[in-house]
């Protein structure tokens with residue numbers, strides 16, 4: 065048995081499914097997960113000494129590559145002052161200042177410890193602000209594992225076949241309305257049928273959690289208009305897209321101003337950090353400034369703030385990072401398309417900047433129903449064929465991939481080669 069296999073056997077006796085987050089278990093792609101020992105730049109190294117070109121980057125955070133020196137240096141400096149105080153610190157003020165500078169719609173921000181906490185809090189604030197109970201989310205979008213969002217959820221929920229998880233009460237589920245992504249008319253019908261009851265519409269402005277799915281022209285603006293017309297708050301869940309698709313996230317790229325934004329992943333530089341923020345009048349009702357309660361022992365943790373600050377400061381000061389992410393994404397997806405032409409294949413690739421998904425379906429993918437036409441067993445074989453060739457993909461069809469600027473043209477070309485060989489093999 066390999067070291068990874070030994071570790072997995074033991075892990076399964078101690079941790080549900082042997083993992084601390086379901087999608088890591090390779091359930092959707094077969095085989096056993098590789099246990100990662102270390103990472104550097106564009107590479108992961110597993111417990112058995114295998115090296116992989118990394119296309120997940122911890123599901124988004126490691127946009128500058130693993131062990132990025134300025135982030136590592138910031139953490140080394142921070143740990144000399146102990147780890148956690150449970151009291152306000154200078155770094156939290158600096159973080160709030162930087163986030164509100166980089167994301168102008170965020171006039172005030174609260175730090176939390178995960179994307180899930182951020183979206184949980186954002187919807188509570190929206191309900192507190194509007195006095196309304198219902199929310200609209202989109203089928204296949206994933207906003208973390210809070211009860212309100214495990215309705216037609218994407219990511220690991222659909223990967224494990226539990227888009228509507230047991231344990232979520234009927235009462236909770238009744239307050240979550242769902243519509244197909246990119247379907248404005250369906251949203252209008254929900255609003256008409258639930259007049260004055262909807263607090264917020266929450267979405268991934270560019271979806272990663274059903275695989276990468278882009279908003280069709282007019283969709284985001286249409287949601288903005290519907291929200292304005294019906295006094296509904298628009299929440300952009302930018303846990304994935306924030307600081308990746310542009311310095312100011314998808315909202316900068318598409319020119320739409322949400323009322324609230326949730327953030328995570330990149331914001332922590334690889335440490336557990338989430339955040340939610342937005343209009344000052346809305347955020348001013350959050351405790352202790354206002355009555356809507358939300359708290360966290362490790363929120364604004366000084367080590368995590370140090371890592372996040374170093375990451376965001378680099379992104380804020382180096383716009384060339386975003387140009388490079390565009391180049392890398394275009395080179396890779398153009399290469400994959402060229403391979404498919406050569407092989408007489410016509411699978412769908414959805415791509416924006418450093419996010420993309422190769423769907424094992426020839427159907428265009430603009431919503432969850434489309435994404436679910438993918439041939440999942442074929443995807444599993446493709447995943448394993450890529451892993452065998454030293455390329456580490458997301459172990460699920462219903463996930464976006466995330467490139468980092470640590471990748472080089474040569475490594476991209478290596479991935480293109482591996483992809484062509486893998487598609488031949490499967």
Ligand SMILES: Cc1ncc(COP(=O)(O)O)c(CN[C@@H](CN)CCC(=O)O)c1O
Nearest residue numbers: 085123178179180206207208219303304328
């Ligand atoms: C748009 C969006 N919103 C919220 C979340 C939840 O964030 P976390 O609680 O996992 O930090 C996520 C988490 N993303 C998944 C990847 N699809 C995390 C990976 C995992 O669940 O292990 C997200 O993508």
